Amino acid sequence: MSGGKTKRFRSMPLTFTLLMGTVIAACSNSGGADDSKKNTETVAPGATPTADASAKANQPRTKLKMFMGDSGIPHPDGTDPSDNPFIRIVEDYANVDLDMDVPSYQDFQTKFNLLLSSGQLPDIVHTWFIEETDQRAREGAFIDLKKYYDNSPQVQKYVTPEMMELAKDKVSGNYWRIPMASQNTPQGAGIVARYDLVMKYNNNKWPETIEEWVNMMRTMKKAEPDSIILSNRVSGDYTLSYGGTPIFNMFGAAPYTYRVDGGKAVSTFTLPEYRAAVELYKQLYDEGIVDKEFAVNDNAKYYEKVKNKNVLWEYNSADQYVPSGVAKKPEDQTKEWLWAPPLKTYPSVVKDAKYTRPYRWMPIAGHGVYISAKSKDPERAWKVIEGFASDELHEAIFWGKEGETYNVKDGKRVPIAEKLSDKSRSWSLHLAFVYGFADGMEVTKAQAEMVRDPKELERMSGAMKMLNDQALETGIGLDNFIVLSDEAAKKRPDEVKFISKATVEAIMGKITMQEFDQRVQEFQKKFGFIYDEYTKYLTEHKNELLKAGVKEAGW
Template sequence: MKKIALVLFSSMLLTAGACSNQSAGTDSKPAEDSEASKKPMEMKIHLHYNNGLVIFNDDWKSFKKAAEYTNVNLKGTAPKTSTDSQEAFNLMIASGEIPDLVHGTKADLTKYGKEGAFMPLNDLIEEHAPNIKKYLEDMDGLEEFATASDGNLYFVPFLADGQAQQGWFLRQDWMEKLGLKTPNTTEELYEVLKAFKEKDPNGNGKQDEIPYFSRLPESLGDLTILWGARHDLYLDGDKIQYGPNEENYGKALEGLAKWYGEKLIDPEIFTRGAKARDILLGDNTGGISHDWFGSTASYNSLLKDQIEGFKWETFAPPENTEGERVEPTVRNPFGDNAGVAIGHSTKDPVRVIKYLDFFYSEEGRRLMNYGVEGETYDLVDGKPVFKEEILNTPDVPTTLRGEGSQIIFSYHQDFEYEKQWLNPIALKGIEEYTANKYFAEPLPPFSFTEEEEKKVTEIAADLKTYRDETMQKWVMGAEKVDYKKFQEQLEKLGVKEYIELHQKAYERAK
């Protein structure tokens, strides 16, 4: 009954909001006008992600500037002390007090949208959001990505930009000291890791080097590509495949278990967490990693005065055991799977969608990517150029997030912002990976029926849990690798149906 009441209430509000706007000529604004409201007004927002690293700040300058354009001032409702973003979202939903705007994942926003917590946006966008509408019409795959299984859009997504995401890095100064050549194959990478472990490249007389390390929890899954395997769903021509269900995945886990047993992989790779780069590079013990280009290359500047001769440089993906050179990570415009929804009880949904539409305009996009003109950037020949004081900060993205820009909200990111602060080593790596087309083809957006979505979600959770737990046990040596048993269990968990459902969705999208 609660669910039905919410849906009915949502529909009544949506109809009332649209009618009141159409009947009152003073509220209607031309498409090019950025005002969402004739008079200044306040809206509430729940925005809390990365377990409290990003929580909406009422004083963010970018949103204060947006208020000058739109006449709408945002006030955050997410708890400032919470360090669990999912819990904060769940508590907000459970309270029934849904603010005007809610940031969340696609999965959460569509799930609770179908239950009535958030408004369907199709008609609102069609009638009152020309910028969002244009994106939905012009951007391949966007409408399929954002549409729920019931045919409604419940959120306006954040869209990433660019292609390069992660790449390989190694201690070039260690390579030169040991007289080593850049590894060109998986076998050569193994030999370099062994040399880093055994030949004391940091020169302190101890065997304390950590040849391979990562701060990213998915890192070992990405390394399966070295044996021609994939860690998840992938596109093989016109076929959707599930990498762990293929023989090469067993070979990859055997290889990784061997490397871990020989201490070529960080013994704490499953537990060290986000500070791994800071700790191991700062201690002059980390040798090779696979990570984001921009932030990882920045350690050349951060550590140049701390470690004499420090060189931390990119190299091409090693040719795997199948003779392929593949970078499994690629920036998908929909890859963050997040956006902003409109709460079911908002008093004027028309003004709310107009507010969100501003961030898909030229001014709104520039504001969210570069900050406030005159403070963080200047327009030079019509293009935004960051001020020197921004470019000279140790971490430009973090600096911008402190102003309210470059957060995951509801707008289209601009990769040109990143090019301005990337150091030459990162740019060189990005250009090499892009020019040589190392990137694996990204998965297309999938649109499922309601019944399919329920089944896919259920199977995916079981597969992921089993895959990750098994990988950790096998790599750490707690159990011997038994791929036949692993594959039998995947079948029991429904892997074939999981692949078939994705294939059907892919065929429909085509």
């Protein structure tokens, strides 16, 4: 999903372009749809309703408000977030009328911050900015959900007690959120590149050094002067992400994260490897290989360039490139995205190749759903959360209805790929923030086998195993357990902005590398204490971290 290896980026959205026909959990991107109450398109599940819906039929409905993100898969034009067949499943389960506020992914952080600062919270809030939300919860903005969870077999079906413990606020000990389950998520992350372009411009083999990658880019630029080989997608304050980070990843110094070395944690921004990556990025920017708009591309611009300008690569998580039943468009038949193998030889500045490898994911992802302390009916708000964990919604999102989106043959469900991936229903994946976006792997695999080239599927399967093995070798990241002071937590947004500004200015030549070095020294004075807290926590909890699978606690 992102360029970083921290939990902050595990919460980033589902949005890899469905242009290439890859996405998690049998979903394609948005498009138009008819969404009125008279909508005749069937997306309702085949399961029998679970909640006491029949008993509620004649009871008045409670009106509740909910704020949530679309995780990068927006509603298609004409679909009302508050009134569509999927959200009606939740409404019927909880006997409510939901007023949904679902800003675009690009606007989510800004609107979420405004919502928190206003104090005018809706009944239910879904977000992937967990640190900020937990901090506000400690100030009284949200309620503890443990008593509701303990009495909810439906939520426990997908979110285990172990997951709830991992989601517990480590400062207060409260259970503010229901986390997203991610135990079925493919492990690892890495650089995913246009395999067809690599084979074409690098003599039918993967580059084995950074120099070989750069020479290939130059060859490609000479042959395709109009192509935008290296681009980037801005994600809120994180200016560098996705297409903007692979060079940093190759140097083992991804932006906005940390490194553990000799029992001490430091910001990657301060490393010599980070500086070397900036220098190379600037060189490629000057040569015209890097997108001149890399620091301002929004989602739409970035994906337009991916589609039409032969963008070469991006850094993302394995779950974002699971082959699905979305058939390739005619113009995309020769395009193939595949995970790049690690370099055979790293630059001399790289201290250890282990820093270039991905982490193992936690069994929960960085999403959460909260109930506001201002809700006048928290019990009914909890029923809404249960609705989002209902079997009916799960069936509707991932399988749909027999005879319409799948058939049964010899006792097995056979997906109707074009129906399951239709733009009128595929957006619903962003509602799976309790089950996890990868919970529909069974149907995804079945769809892919129906429409994809077997050799291409075999290559992708081998590459995903490679990422899985790397992640298991690295272990879970320290920052999934770290407990920062309020002062440090409040400084994180400023830290991100500082790193973005200094890095972009150096790449674009607005500051010299000597001035960049001065920015690093300034960073240490302003934000170094954050990583001192990392080190202190690591030192005090080393043994328990090692037992939990945090291998870097021993680095």
